[in-house]
Amino acid sequence: MAPTQLIEKYNVAAPRYTSYPTVPFWNTASFSEKAWRESIVQAQIEDPTGGVSLYVHLPYCESMCTFCACHKRITHNHAVEEPYIEAVLSEWRIYKQQFKKTPRIVELHLGGGTPTFFSPQNLQKLVEGLLVGTTTDPNAEFSFEGHPGSTTKAHLQTLHALGFRRVSFGVQDYDPIVQLAIKRIQMPDQIAKVTAQAREVGYTSVSHDLVVGLPFQTLKGFTKTIQQTLQMRPDRLSLYSYAHVPWLKGNGQRGFDENNLPTAVQKQEIYALARQQFEAAGYVEIGMDHFALTNDRLFEALENKQLHRNFMGYTTTPARLLVGLGVSAISDSWRVFTQNTKDVEEYIYLAKQGILPLLKGHVLSDTDLKIRQLILNLMCLFETNWDNSIFSESQRATLYVQLERFAADGLLAFDDTSLRISSQGRPFVRNISMIFDEYLNEKPTPAARFSNAI
Numbered sequence: 001m002a003p004t005q006l007i008e009k010y011n012v013a014a015p016r017y018t019s020y021p022t023v024p025f026w027n028t029a030s031f032s033e034k035a036w037r038e039s040i041v042q043a044q045i046e047d048p049t050g051g052v053s054l055y056v057h058l059p060y061c062e063s064m065c066t067f068c069a070c071h072k073r074i075t076h077n078h079a080v081e082e083p084y085i086e087a088v089l090s091e092w093r094i095y096k097q098q099f100k101k102t103p104r105i106v107e108l109h110l111g112g113g114t115p116t117f118f119s120p121q122n123l124q125k126l127v128e129g130l131l132v133g134t135t136t137d138p139n140a141e142f143s144f145e146g147h148p149g150s151t152t153k154a155h156l157q158t159l160h161a162l163g164f165r166r167v168s169f170g171v172q173d174y175d176p177i178v179q180l181a182i183k184r185i186q187m188p189d190q191i192a193k194v195t196a197q198a199r200e201v202g203y204t205s206v207s208h209d210l211v212v213g214l215p216f217q218t219l220k221g222f223t224k225t226i227q228q229t230l231q232m233r234p235d236r237l238s239l240y241s242y243a244h245v246p247w248l249k250g251n252g253q254r255g256f257d258e259n260n261l262p263t264a265v266q267k268q269e270i271y272a273l274a275r276q277q278f279e280a281a282g283y284v285e286i287g288m289d290h291f292a293l294t295n296d297r298l299f300e301a302l303e304n305k306q307l308h309r310n311f312m313g314y315t316t317t318p319a320r321l322l323v324g325l326g327v328s329a330i331s332d333s334w335r336v337f338t339q340n341t342k343d344v345e346e347y348i349y350l351a352k353q354g355i356l357p358l359l360k361g362h363v364l365s366d367t368d369l370k371i372r373q374l375i376l377n378l379m380c381l382f383e384t385n386w387d388n389s390i391f392s393e394s395q396r397a398t399l400y401v402q403l404e405r406f407a408a409d410g411l412l413a414f415d416d417t418s419l420r421i422s423s424q425g426r427p428f429v430r431n432i433s434m435i436f437d438e439y440l441n442e443k444p445t446p447a448a449r450f451s452n453a454i
């Protein structure tokens, strides 16, 4: 089948599988705070070294980019910084009281929103507070998302002194027409300057986020973005597919019309061109939407089959326990998922009272755990295997019919209990993962709305 026909055929709504089950299918009725707390202790028993990945969601931004799907609060009022940090530290104290062993931090990621909305002093207070009563693994990775417009040398230096060595900058696209449409104006010089500063200060992994599928994006315009990016030679690149999810984000995304978006075929052409040019420049494609130079830890993790994917995306540190702190943050003890409240005021109020600010969660069944690992392997390694006993006879029959269809299109090869995705099949890894998703196959609900696969 021709590539354009494949794209038309498979460009359906599909989860990004940063978790399995995906959030819209969590069985919140079976979840309890007690189950969550017990699972944390269990995770520490299963990983006797007490490794914890920490994610902190810092939700504030000074202005609204109209393409953004992140959970954020727009404000110019910097008086919000200190109460928010106090709340995060209170929430972390609740966890530390629950742990039976001293947590050993293997990963710390500050995301958002915009972490660099906060002053360097307040970020220092946050990180120093988080590290109280913990040990830090010698190979720990500390990283943050830096907005190129608000990341100062002082931010870079302060966080470097605290152990941060990786920063990702939100670039998106250099085309002025696209920037105008997404209300995010930033010159290549500005990105080059902040990238050079990060390197001078001592960051060993500088990453740029690019997005394919933004309004008014063209192959010609993005060719220039690729060239400008390669001139700066970031160690890592994210090439996200634009998630158009206006139903989730209210008016924030409605600054442009759906007619202004490139088609699925154009999007795929742009992605293919970027992939080819990045590979020609020495980058290796990692998972679904990442590229890394071979000196970057993400490449090492791929080579050692240590690559992991969680709510933060691809990571090099597969800890049993991921604690997400802050409003809307998601946590994962491998057996249980939870998400915090999405309301900033409620979050601050509850955390300061010493109450875990949980909104909902899901306790994974034994079958969930097996399918979770199966899909994780697909997303990280493009191959997987399974134990047929987890599927009923009718599920198995459907599974093999679907596998046959993908194989006939040249997207994968399979036998009774394993499959390997072909290079042509890689853009369709979300579609292939869907055939194992019991929730999606059994009870599609209107609440389960995902962005398109391409």
Ligand SMILES: C[S@@+](CC[C@H](N)C(=O)[O-])C[C@H]1O[C@@H](n2cnc3c(N)ncnc32)[C@H](O)[C@@H]1O
Binding pocket: 061, 067, 068, 069, 070, 111, 112, 113, 114, 115, 145, 146, 147, 148, 169, 170, 171, 172, 209, 210, 211, 240, 241, 242, 243, 244, 245
């Ligand atoms: C939290 S933001 C980055 C930090 C900072 N706020 C900034 O904008 O530079 C994380 C990244 O998510 C990506 N992103 C946000 N909304 C997206 C969407 N709708 N589709 C795909 N990627 C998106 C962007 O590449 C963005 O840089």
Ligand code: SF4
Binding pocket: 060, 061, 063, 064, 065, 068, 069, 070, 072, 112, 113, 114, 147, 170
């Ligand atoms: S892209 Fe970054 S700065 Fe823009 S609204 Fe989203 S989180 Fe905020």
